[in-house]
Amino acid sequence: MNHPSGNPRSTASLFGHPLHPMLVPFPIVGFVGALITDLAYLNSANVQWSNFSIWLITGGLVMGGFAALTGIIDYAGDKRVRAARPATAHMIINISVFVIEIVNAFVHSRDGWTAVVPTGLTLSAIAVALLAVSAWLGGSLVYKHRVGVRS
Numbered sequence: 001m002n003h004p005s006g007n008p009r010s011t012a013s014l015f016g017h018p019l020h021p022m023l024v025p026f027p028i029v030g031f032v033g034a035l036i037t038d039l040a041y042l043n044s045a046n047v048q049w050s051n052f053s054i055w056l057i058t059g060g061l062v063m064g065g066f067a068a069l070t071g072i073i074d075y076a077g078d079k080r081v082r083a084a085r086p087a088t089a090h091m092i093i094n095i096s097v098f099v100i101e102i103v104n105a106f107v108h109s110r111d112g113w114t115a116v117v118p119t120g121l122t123l124s125a126i127a128v129a130l131l132a133v134s135a136w137l138g139g140s141l142v143y144k145h146r147v148g149v150r151s
Helices: 025-044 047-077 079-083 085-108 119-143
Strands: none
Touching: 025 047, 025 085, 025 119, 047 079, 047 085, 047 119, 079 085, 085 119
């Protein structure tokens, strides 16, 4: 555990290892994968790509829920985390991506072409663009503000 005068600590940790950065790759891969399979569907009209998309979105949402929970615990657990300038924006963007992907799951659950084109594909692209910004902010929290890094 970090000394109070050290770096901001990750409250949600296991044996001193922060959980949030261990979980975030799963929803990122799911949501980026869904965008890729949406593009494959757009180019082929093969319905299996649409099926892959909804499964990737669903898996991303499940794992994203766990990542969000650990991120909120970290945010609430140490006021120095909240004081880090990118922390609030990082959280708001991630919550926005989660909500967009919930809507996207309902859009992708429709039948046929309209399950993906144009709304599902657009939502997937917006979510991935927001994830890129959020990843930049998350990296800043770790590498610049030293959140969860041992002193």
